[in-house]
Amino acid sequence: MGINREQRSTELDNFGKGVLFAPVLPKPILKPLDVHVARAAANALKVNVVNTNFEIRELVVAQGLQFHNNDMERRIRFLAQSGRASLAGLNQLTIPRSLANDFPDIVIQDDNNAVFISDAQRVEFRIRVINTKDAFKTALETPGIHVIYGGHARWGRGPCFGPELPVNLLDKDGQDITGDDWEMGTDPVKFGIFRMGHPFVGVPFKELDDHTYRMRPVPASQKVNPADIDKSLTNPSSLRPIDLRGTRFESRILDPIVDAYFGCTTIEGPGLLLFADFQNTPPLPPPFLSPPQPMDLGATNIQCRCFSVLACETFDHFHSILRKRKGFTRTETEGFAYFTTDLSDPRLGRAYIGSLFEFPERNDFKSWFPSLEFAVKRTNQKLAALPAKYRMV
Amino acid sequence: MENLLTPEAIRERLSSLREMDFAGAEKLAMDIAKYARVPLWAFGRLLQWPGYPDRSKAEFVLKLLGELSILPWLAASTKLGGEPRIQSLSEAFRLYQELDRRVIEKLRGMLKEQTPLPPPDVPGPIEVPVPVTRECDEAYLLLRHLHRPDEAEADDRRNRLSFARLGEDDRDRFIRHYLDTGEFQ
Numbered sequence: 001m002g003i004n005r006e007q008r009s010t011e012l013d014n015f016g017k018g019v020l021f022a023p024v025l026p027k028p029i030l031k032p033l034d035v036h037v038a039r040a041a042a043n044a045l046k047v048n049v050v051n052t053n054f055e056i057r058e059l060v061v062a063q064g065l066q067f068h069n070n071d072m073e074r075r076i077r078f079l080a081q082s083g084r085a086s087l088a089g090l091n092q093l094t095i096p097r098s099l100a101n102d103f104p105d106i107v108i109q110d111d112n113n114a115v116f117i118s119d120a121q122r123v124e125f126r127i128r129v130i131n132t133k134d135a136f137k138t139a140l141e142t143p144g145i146h147v148i149y150g151g152h153a154r155w156g157r158g159p160c161f162g163p164e165l166p167v168n169l170l171d172k173d174g175q176d177i178t179g180d181d182w183e184m185g186t187d188p189v190k191f192g193i194f195r196m197g198h199p200f201v202g203v204p205f206k207e208l209d210d211h212t213y214r215m216r217p218v219p220a221s222q223k224v225n226p227a228d229i230d231k232s233l234t235n236p237s238s239l240r241p242i243d244l245r246g247t248r249f250e251s252r253i254l255d256p257i258v259d260a261y262f263g264c265t266t267i268e269g270p271g272l273l274l275f276a277d278f279q280n281t282p283p284l285p286p287p288f289l290s291p292p293q294p295m296d297l298g299a300t301n302i303q304c305r306c307f308s309v310l311a312c313e314t315f316d317h318f319h320s321i322l323r324k325r326k327g328f329t330r331t332e333t334e335g336f337a338y339f340t341t342d343l344s345d346p347r348l349g350r351a352y353i354g355s356l357f358e359f360p361e362r363n364d365f366k367s368w369f370p371s372l373e374f375a376v377k378r379t380n381q382k383l384a385a386l387p388a389k390y391r392m393v
Numbered sequence: 394m395e396n397l398l399t400p401e402a403i404r405e406r407l408s409s410l411r412e413m414d415f416a417g418a419e420k421l422a423m424d425i426a427k428y429a430r431v432p433l434w435a436f437g438r439l440l441q442w443p444g445y446p447d448r449s450k451a452e453f454v455l456k457l458l459g460e461l462s463i464l465p466w467l468a469a470s471t472k473l474g475g476e477p478r479i480q481s482l483s484e485a486f487r488l489y490q491e492l493d494r495r496v497i498e499k500l501r502g503m504l505k506e507q508t509p510l511p512p513p514d515v516p517g518p519i520e521v522p523v524p525v526t527r528e529c530d531e532a533y534l535l536l537r538h539l540h541r542p543d544e545a546e547a548d549d550r551r552n553r554l555s556f557a558r559l560g561e562d563d564r565d566r567f568i569r570h571y572l573d574t575g576e577f578q
Contacts, residue, residue, distance in 0.1 A: 066518050075518070089516055092412050102416060152520050173518060207520065233521065267558045268522060312521055316551070341550045346517035347413060354415070382415050388513070393547060 054117065054124045055364035057146065059353065060139040060304075061095050063131045064151015064311070065162035065181055065191075069094040069111060072346060074167070078174030093346045095150070095353065096127045102354045116357055121371065122364035125357060132190040133161045133295050143303040146356075146368075150349045153311035154182070155203050155266075156230035157276040158196040158297070158318075161185070182211035184254070184284060189291045196297035196318055196326075197276040200224055202234025202264040204271035205249075214252045217244065218273040220260035230276070232316035238265035239273065254285055278321050297321070302328050306336035306372060308392075310348045315339035315393055333367045338376055342390035351382040352392065398428055433461065437468030443477060455484075460492045497539060503532035504568055524557035533568050537577045 040046035063069065072093050079085035092098050096114035099106050106116040112129040130136060136159060139147045149159045162181030167174060185192020200218055208215070218224065220241035229236040242263035244250055249272070250257065262273035279298020283290035293299050307328070309318055319339050322328045329335050340348070355378035359371040376392045383391060403425070410417045439451050455462040466485035470478050506528035513523060534553050538544070544552075556564065570578055 072517065076516075085516075088412055093516065098413075101411060101413070152518075155520065267524075312519070313554075315547075341547060342554055343515075343519060343521055343523055345515045345519065350413065351415075385415065385418060386413075389550075389553075391546075391550065 051365075054122045056124045056126060057368075058142075058144075059125055059127045059146045059148060059356070060142075061127060061129045061349065061353070062136045062139065062147065062149045062151070062159065062161075063095070063129055064149065065160045066165055066175065066177065067151040067346060068131055068164050069097070069129070070164050071175065074165075075173050075175060093350060095129055095349050098350045099127075099353060099357075102350075103357055118357055118359070120360050120362065122362050127353070131161060133159075133185065133192065133194050134189050136161065136194055137295060137300050140300050140302050140304050140307065143305070145304050146306040146308070147304045148308045148310060148349065148352070150310045150346065153309075153314055153317050154193055154197075155207065155233055156197045156201045156313075156317035157183075157193045157274070158278070159309070159311070160193045162191045177210065178212045180213045183213040183215055184288070188284065188289065188295065192295075193276075194295055194297070195276060195281055196278045196321055198230040198317075198321065199228040199275070199277040200262075200273050201230045201276035202266045202271050203274050204266040204268040206268055206271075208249060208252075208272065212252070214254050215249075215272075216254050216275045217249075217261040218275055219258045220262050221258070222262070224262065224273070229273070230317060232313055233267050234271075234273075235265045239263070242272075244272075254288075278326065297326055302326070305334055306338070306368060308338040308352065310340060310344060310352065312343045313340060314344075315341055332369065336368060336372055338372070338392055340390050341393055344390045345388065347386065347388070348379070348383070348390075348392075351386075352376075352379045355379045355382070398425060430464070433458075433465050434468070436462070437465040440465060440469030440481060441472035443473065460488050463488050463492075493539065497536065500532040500536045500539075504529045504536075504572060506532070524554075526557050527561075527564075529568055530557065530564050533564070533571065536571070540577060 038049040038051070040048050073090055076085045076087070076089045080087045080089075092101070094111075096106065096108055097111070099114065099116070100108055103116055106114055108114045114127045116125045116127070117123075118125065130139060136147070136149070139145065152160050154160045160182065162179075162185070165175040165177065168176035171177060180186050181191045183193060203215075224239065226236040239262045241260035243259065244253065244261055245257065245259075264271055264273050277298075278296055279294075281294040281296045281298075307322070319337075322337055328337060330337070352375060355375035356371065358378060359374045361370070363371045380391045403421075406421050410421070436451060436455055439445050440448070440455075442448075445451070455465060463485050466481045466488070470481040470485070473481060508528045510526055510528065510531065512525055515523065534556060537552070538549055541549075556567070559567075567578055570576070
């Protein structure tokens with residue numbers, strides 16, 4: 001509501017001339033300017049500030065191994081050659097380009113950067129795609145941003161990073177999915193698993209055969225507390241000693257070989273118990289180079305405002321680690337974290353980021369909580385419509 | 394009332410929907426709901442008016458509509474008080490129960506169907522295989538959920554996943570136990 005300045009002036013004039021009736025004062029305006037103000041204390045060496053800008057909200061999207069934009073597009077093209085996928089699937093899963101399908105106003109700056117302005121929220125979203133472990137760690141340590149991981153959960157070991165996958169026409173997806181980037185990383189600073197799992201994770205032999213990486217199995221002499229095993233995919237009461245000498249796995253054991261390791265039963269048959277602790281990742285034995293400090297959750301000072309882990313069953317794998325063991329707690333304005341309930345897929349990134357944009361109320365310089373809760377609810381509606389069985393929590 | 398959404402129009406709009414076009418799908422759903430719900434909404438409004446002279450006729454027509462009248466009864470209950478409110482809620486609940494009974498009957502009939510269900514078409518690489526279930530498994534899980542409406546959604550999902558990951562023999566044992574005792578393990 002604006003002030004009728006002329007009427008007000010006349011009233012004041014009349015009052016000044018001794019007219020006996022009291023001037024009708026305009027109703028107080030609750031918020032005279034649609035801006036945020038900061039008033040400096042008297043005598044302070046500061047000035048009053050009026051902020052007319054939109055809030056800038058940075059979304060850092062970390063794309064894991066096999067989930068790079070190019071990986072997904074190449075896979076679809078390869079599958080389309082044999083009729084196992086449709087070319088209509090191109091540009092539907094990439095971030096940020098796929099978002100232009102739902103939000104024509106988004107400004108795509110390049111394959112990794114975009115800006116979307118929500119007038120309703122008065123928020124400018126700046127999207128940045130990263131795909132290395134060190135950039136991911138830096139993002140988690142950056143105050144006030146939203147970090148979204150999209151990729152594999154590596155059977156509960158943590159987000160996993162790597163370069164774009166080389167072509168392998170013999171593979172069912174046309175991609176070479178072997179090598180150390182599926183575990184410790186060919187360059188442990190940039191690639192491999194960013195450990196944020198339980199101390200011990202069971203991994204089926206099939207997975208070890210598929211990716212043929214070097215690993216650190218748990219010796220049977222190690223004391224293993226069942227509470228320290230990720231139970232979502234492994235039966236913790238199935239541990240039994242097995243001998244890996246002379247097997248196809250012997251050459252892939254990083255540490256000096258011992259007589260017995262813990263075998264276990266996973267949801268995909270027999271497997272091995274591997275070290276996966278979110279903290280105190282030991283240095284790699286020579287001749288491998290280790291990063292100057294562990295690239296794991298334990299060595300990360302999480303400062304981001306929200307961390308969304310979009311991979312398979314991340315609630316079961318990582319919630320208790322992040323919230324309880326790491327102590328990333330939520331306050332009214334900080335420490336938000338969201339997970340998935342079940343086996344997920346790459347459609348989730350587009351659905352979730354789009355839902356963040358769709359929050360219909362003003363939200364600048366306020367707690368993100370209402371907009372995040374809206375986005376999760378909205379994403380779950382979209383997942384139900386897709387249809388997909390998993391949900392965000 | 395003119396029905397603008399003919400089967401042809403719906404087919405046309407469906408074919409023009411792009412992949413993952415949530416906004417377009419929502420618009421179509423809203424249009425369908427608009428045309429489908431207008432008469433029901435009108436009944437709900439009429440029932441909210443305690444002194445409506447043709448109330449008994451409206452109730453008679455609604456009873457003929459069966460489960461389609463759940464929404465009008467629910468809508469009416471929001472504005473009514475006392476006995477009329479109890480009456481409309483009881484009617485909504487009775488119809489809901491009838492629907493529930495029919496669903497349970499169908500699901501129990503499916504508990505012997507061993508046909509494997511095709512895994513979902515996931516557009517991307519997955520590491521952990523999606524468990525393959527049979528018709529009887531899904532029917533069992535739905536029945537369990539229907540019998541435990543208070544169970545938190547997250548718990549239900551976790552139970553679904555762990556059940557689906559059991560071997561066929563174990564799943565059959567759970568189903569047999571339900572058929573024998575009427576209880577879920």
